[in-house]
C-alpha cells in the first residue's frame with residue numbers, strides 16, 4: 001500500500017500509484033477544514049533518514065471528497081486517512097469520506113507535530129478508544145488505526161484501538177525528531193520538531209509490529225522504512241498482513257511497488273510458500 005501523506009492528495013497521483021502496482025492507496029490525511037500547513041523547510045534529509053513537519057496541509061474533506069469520487073475508478077481500494085481535533089470531527093470527516101467512496105478509513109492518531117490532534121490523541125488510550133468507537137458506530141467501512149511509536153508501550157495503544165472496534169492497526173507513524181544546523185545554531189525545520197521516516201526507523205517499526213502481533217487479534221499493517229521486498233518480507237515475518245511504503249518513493253520512484261511485489265513472489269517461490277499468508281508472523285514460531 002501507499003503510506004499516508006506521500007503523493008496521496010489528488011485522484012491523478014492515486015491513479016499513478018495504483019498503476020505502479022500498489023495493492024491499495026492511503027490518501028494524505030484530511031481534516032474537516034482546509035489547512036495550509038507549516039512554513040518551509042518542511043522536509044529535510046538527515047544523515048540517517050528523512051525528517052518532515054508538513055503540518056497536515058490538506059484542502060479539507062468537503063473539497064477532497066471530489067478527489068475521492070474521481071479516484072474510485074483507479075482499480076484498487078482507496079483508504080482515506082482521517083484526522084480531527086475532537087471525537088466529533090473524526091466522525092464527521094470519516095462519514096464524508098465514506099460517502100465519497102472510501103473503501104476503508106485510516107485514523108491518523110499519530111502525527112507527531114500538530115497540537116491537539118495526532119499523537120496527542122494516540123498517546124491517550126482512553127481518548128484513542130473513544131475516537132475509534134465513535135467512528136465505528138457511525139460508519140460501515142473497515143477502520144484502521146495508525147499508531148504512534150512515540151509512547152512507552154505501543155501494545156497498550158493497539159489494545160485500546162482493538163477495544164474501540166478497530167479492524168486493523170497500522171504501525172507506525174514517524175518518530176519524533178529534529179535537526180540542527182551547526183553553522184547557524186538554528187533548528188532546521190520551520191516547525192522545529194518533526195517526524196523521522198525511512199530506513200532509520202525500520203528496526204523500530206519492526207519491533208512495534210512484532211510486539212503488537214503477539215498481543216492483539218486484529219491484523220497489523222507494517223509501515224516505516226520499507227524500501228525493498230526484503231523489508232516487506234521481514235515485516236510480514238514479524239506479523240504484518242500488509243505493508244505500506246512512503247519515503248522510499250522519493251528515492252526509488254514509483255517502480256518500488258512493482259519491484260517489491262516481484263521480490264515477494266520470488267521469495268515465496270524459492271521458499272515453497274503458496275501465499276504470503278504462510279509467512280505472516282512466522283518469526284514468532286521460530
Ligand SMILES: Cc1cc2nc3c(=O)[nH]c(=O)nc-3n(C[C@H](O)[C@H](O)[C@H](O)COP(=O)(O)O)c2cc1C
Pocket residue numbers: 003004005006028029043050052054056081108111146172173174196197198199201223224225226244245246247248
Ligand atoms: C512527507 C511526509 C508526509 C506524511 N504525511 C502523513 C500524513 O498526512 N498522515 C499520516 O498518517 N502519516 C503521514 N506520514 C507518515 C507516513 O505515512 C509513514 O507512517 C512514515 O513516513 C513511515 O513510513 P516510511 O518510512 O515508509 O516513510 C508522512 C510522512 C512523510 C515523509
